[in-house]
Amino acid sequence: MAENRPTPPDVDRVAASRAAVAARRARAAVKAEIAAGKRTPLAVLAAAIEHPDGVEGRLRATEFLVSIPAIGVTKMRRIMTQLEISPSKRLGGLGKHQRDRLRLFLANRTVSRRGSSDAHLVVLAGPTAVGKGAVAGYIRENYPDVLLSVSATTRAPRPGEVEGTSYFFVTDAEFDRMVASGELLEWAVVHNAFRYGTPREPVEQALASGHSVLLEIDLQGARSVRAAMPEARMVFLLPPSWDELVRRLIGRGTESPAEQARRLETAKLELAAQDEFDFRVVNQEVNVAAREVVDLMNLRKAPSLL
Ligand SMILES: Nc1nc2c(ncn2[C@@H]2O[C@H](COP(=O)(O)OP(=O)(O)O)[C@@H](O)[C@H]2O)c(=O)[nH]1
Numbered sequence: 097m098a099e100n101r102p103t104p105p106d107v108d109r110v111a112a113s114r115a116a117v118a119a120r121r122a123r124a125a126v127k128a129e130i131a132a133g134k135r136t137p138l139a140v141l142a143a144a145i146e147h148p149d150g151v152e153g154r155l156r157a158t159e160f161l162v163s164i165p166a167i168g169v170t171k172m173r174r175i176m177t178q179l180e181i182s183p184s185k186r187l188g189g190l191g192k193h194q195r196d197r198l199r200l201f202l203a204n205r206t207v208s209r210r211g212s213s214d215a216h217l218v219v220l221a222g223p224t225a226v227g228k229g230a231v232a233g234y235i236r237e238n239y240p241d242v243l244l245s246v247s248a249t250t251r252a253p254r255p256g257e258v259e260g261t262s263y264f265f266v267t268d269a270e271f272d273r274m275v276a277s278g279e280l281l282e283w284a285v286v287h288n289a290f291r292y293g294t295p296r297e298p299v300e301q302a303l304a305s306g307h308s309v310l311l312e313i314d315l316q317g318a319r320s321v322r323a324a325m326p327e328a329r330m331v332f333l334l335p336p337s338w339d340e341l342v343r344r345l346i347g348r349g350t351e352s353p354a355e356q357a358r359r360l361e362t363a364k365l366e367l368a369a370q371d372e373f374d375f376r377v378v379n380q381e382v383n384v385a386a387r388e389v390v391d392l393m394n395l396r397k398a399p400s401l402l
Pocket residue numbers: 224225228229247248251282283284286292293294312313314316317318350
């Protein structure tokens with residue numbers, strides 16, 4: 097009968113609900129593909145960014161993460177908090193920084209899952225002038241089996257520093273390019289001055305072939321690595337005392353008195369972060385501290401010199 101025929105608004109409603117069912121099915125299919133390993137999470141994220149209103153773009157970040165094998169609800173919540181993404185966000189609606197953080201998290205997760213279980217990424221951080229450079233240098237000289245990551249930096253070489261061993265010295269434009277192409281595992285502006293970053297490729301290769309890698313980086317970099325790769329071993333180098341830290345900073349003589357005062361203020365904040373780390377090593381004697389750090393790396397072969 098004519099009066100039982102759906103009126104135009106009903107027709108709209110039926111069509112809308114059919115479309116909603118179809119969209120839900122399409123999202124479920126994408127999640128199933130991720131869960132089965134048929135599509136990588138990075139590929140799905142790329143599609144979501146390209147088409148924010150497409151099926152991938154309409155996926156909620158929460159459902160996207162839990163469809164990844166080995167990520168359950170608890171882990172997903174932790175990741176969302178770490179990446180500062182609210183649970184209501186869809187992949188297509190993520191802000192630029194959220195996207196970058198999620199992409200970095202997914203890329204680094206791929207790296208760490210490929211590595212063998214006894215290879216560790218070990219991060220050595222600590223306050224300015226505690227002796228990070230001295231301990232890392234000692235390890236470089238005396239433990240040839242340790243793979244020490246060589247950072248890229250925009251600062252100029254100092255006398256005696258060797259390109260590709262001390263650092264990769266790059267221009268601002270080159271550093272921009274490395275950031276944009278995702279070549280860096282993490283990067284930070286250190287001491288309000290120059291940019292420093294860890295090239296991803298050598299770390300990836302080392303872990304994939306079962307070798308532990310040591311990163312000597314600043315606190316911001318350490319936090320980025322921890323957020324992206326929660327299984328990294330975080331080591332905080334401590335001075336024997338505050339007075340000794342001051343002595344080392346002044347004794348090094350590489351900063352002006354004003355810069356020394358500024359760094360000491362920063363050092364207080366840095367020291368306050370020590371509880372964020374898994375291990376604390378006191379740098380009383382360089383060789384002893386170096387050995388403690390190396391012991392945390394699960395090296396297969398003992399160094400011949402000690
Ligand atoms: N985030 C980050 N920090 C780094 C990296 N490489 C070095 N650093 C830090 O940069 C800081 C400055 O190092 P350096 O230029 O050798 O100068 P110094 O501290 O004045 O001797 C140190 O705190 C290092 O730990 C890196 O790849 N990433």
